[in-house]
Amino acid sequence: MKCPFCQHPDTQVVETREVEDGQALRRRRRCAGCDKRFTTYERAEVSFPGVVKKDGRRVDYSRDKLAASLALALRKRPVSADAVDAAIGRIEERLLQTGSRELESAQIGEWVMDELKRLDDVAYVRFASVYRSFKDPAQFVQILEEMARGGKTIRAPRGKKS
Structure with a gap:
């Protein structure tokens, strides 16, 4: 996933946890380019x-x-x-x-x-x-x-x- 700040293509997942009663995953990511952190959410596509x-x-x-x-x-x-x-x-x-x-x-x-x-x-x-x-x-x-x-x-x- 690209960094939303610098568009660097390499990001690392730092932390993952379930949210919404297990219906989604929240991931904290760190950019290898600018070292900024951001959050993404992963849900099943229905x-x-x-x-x-x-x-x-x-x-x-x-x-x-x-x-x-x-x-x-x-x-x-x-x-x-x-x-x-x-x-x-x-x-x-x-x-x-x-x-x-x-x-x-x-x-x-x-x-x-x-x-x-x-x-x-x-x-x-x-x-x-x-x-x-x-x-x-x-x-x-x-x-x-x-x-x-x-x-x-x-x-x-x-x-x-x-």
């Missing part, structure tokens, strides 16, 4: 189902788009990158388990909401408000009540220490 959008368009599944949606909902929230990667892995596992050639985007959206509910209350409400196109504050109250009924506690914002 064929994901196509995604049917609300308007009927068909698009290829995109891990990057899924990651961007999660990142937007989780922006400035205390959730680790490893937890986000694991959530993406679980969603992709569900995609593959369907065995379908195509899947409605609404189904993927529901799975994203399930994962966000596990990761962070605020991110879940953020995503749900956009995904379900909330029109008024009563819809926010409704989703908060649903979360409270489900035993999910809504954390109060932390105050600043003086």
Whole structure:
């Protein structure tokens, strides 16, 4: 693999570890040319189902788009990158388990909401408000009540220490 910094063709694997519950390998590499280190990920190449959008368009599944949606909902929230990667892995596992050639985007959206509910209350409400196109504050109250009924506690914002 070429070095991303100097394009030298010789790099050495310094460390390898499993990530995403064993679904991928993370490798730390060192360039023999410039001695800089960088990280690569290795995943099995699989064929994901196509995604049917609300308007009927068909698009290829995109891990990057899924990651961007999660990142937007989780922006400035205390959730680790490893937890986000694991959530993406679980969603992709569900995609593959369907065995379908195509899947409605609404189904993927529901799975994203399930994962966000596990990761962070605020991110879940953020995503749900956009995904379900909330029109008024009563819809926010409704989703908060649903979360409270489900035993999910809504954390109060932390105050600043003086």
